[in-house]
Amino acid sequence: MIVRCLSRWTGGLGAVTFLGAGLASFAAPQPARASDWGCQVILCLATPGSPTTYAQCVAPITKLWRTLAFGGSFPTCTEGGVGTSTRKIRDGYQLQVATPDGSVSSYTVNTKTQTITNTSPTVAP
Incomplete structure (x- = not known):
């Protein structure tokens, strides 16, 4: 049915080409991307070292500091299936991130010094 409708609009070869391109785009591996700002922040916070190690994280983290400085809420x-919870603390936030596999990471986000500390215990293998 879909091929017949597309054939009317694009011709037989165009319909097959269009469907093939669509299937190929779903089958090809895609880079992981967070589509909204809150998920970008969480991914950047999970980066070992500084949350701005990668250029893609500079804008989301800069926006985070700006938002929190003006009394906005944590994204x-x-x-x-990622779950986040935040608790306001003296100089910032305590953040917990739970993933579908059951692991939980904790971070202290200090808005006064603009630092982020991973406070999750390290589990030895």
């Missing part, structure tokens, strides 16, 4: 992320 959330629900994509891929």
